Amino acid sequence: MIISQQKPIEEILGYLEGESNIFLLGCKGCAEACETGGEKQVLQMKETLTKEGKNITGTCVIDFLCDKALAKTRLFAHEGKIGKADSILFMTCGIGVQATSAVLPKVCHPACNTISVGGARGEWRGEERCNECGDCLLDMTGGICPLTACTKGLINGPCGGSKDGKCEFEPDVRDCGWMLIYERLKKLNKLDNLKKIIEPKDYAKMNPPKDIRSTIMWSLEQKQVN
């Protein structure tokens, strides 16, 4: 199971600065089990953001945001409400944000940090990967993880080896992750994100915090259940 933790509300509000209309998306898979993105948490977030003056154009909680085909099919019914939104707030893990944002032509913000991908990665093994960094950067990178899409895990733009959109490692088969990020940000009209410097990561955040390690869910994830 993928374990996630909700980001501090101040950080989420920072992402939403300048945006009035927000669509909320939750996941009935791991995020519901972690109590970070189930029906209850999505409704709580709706209440919080409404109090902060945001207009919630709609909410939706679907099974497995890590499955692009399923997410796209289920979100079809919400097209109008998504269309009215300035952005989508994803209450799910890093893989769910990456997979679903790839099929939605909208600015997508992560509301959670992914702590551990555990033994399984949701229902469907797509190409998206998360390094469980505990401090999700997907808001800055258009929903593409720089730690996994870039072979070197660079967080502030490409290295000198990127050529014709390909990575210097295996250029025949591997796209440059930062070229993908650039193209995505361009499509979203968010190229300004590239002017912001991402602070060096605090790798201590890769260790699950104490409040997560003291949960039954974490114990079950660590041990064989008889």
Ligand code: SF4
């Ligand atoms: S930035 Fe990447 S590694 Fe970190 S939580 Fe987000 S998806 Fe996972």
Ligand code: SF4
């Ligand atoms: S070429 Fe692109 S993907 Fe490869 S290591 Fe450099 S920046 Fe990362």
